[in-house]
Amino acid sequence: MIHQALSFLLDFIYPQMCCNCGKLGRYLCKNCQFLVELHFFPLKPTADSALDSVHVAFQMTPPISDLIHQTKYKSVIGIARELGKLLYLHTEYPDADLVTCVPSAQQKQRLRGFNQAKEMAMTFSVYSQIPYQDVLLKKHSTTNQASLSTKADRLQNTQTYTLLPRAKLPETILLIDDVYTTGTTLNSCAEILKKNGAKTVHSLVVAHGK
């Protein structure tokens, strides 16, 4: 609540500007929305993946890459919400009973003030009318995924997700995250969801990272 009030105040003091052309009004103006490069085809999950599908909305090129960078490193909550709206507007997303997100480490969330994947997923939920719920938790801080070079290291590092107490899972879940790199994080989350009753786990991400 405090954060929402603060975000409103910040919008008032620092009005929203298009990250691409600087026009006042929105984080991505209507004209610059035409510059986003769509990622047309779903990625094929590996045979051993717990994910049933991986839908990527955009290519990691400007202005999408700029928006992702700003929400991550400049902590602008409004940009995360703008990305959630763009996800809804530009993707052929699969139907689901519930939308949730990849949780972030509590330490990181405290530092940034919010979890950008959650803001995206909650905004997506408002537009798509698929209910949102927090169901996963990330235990303790771990090493940053991007700093690990081997798949085995990344796998071990991501085995830190757990189901929130009393979370009841429906049959089909749509898991949202900002960037897809190796898919290890999404897969770990999908494994937990399936171990706890979900039958189908689709994923929807903003862009494909390197």
Ligand SMILES: [Zn+2]
């Ligand atoms: Zn613009």
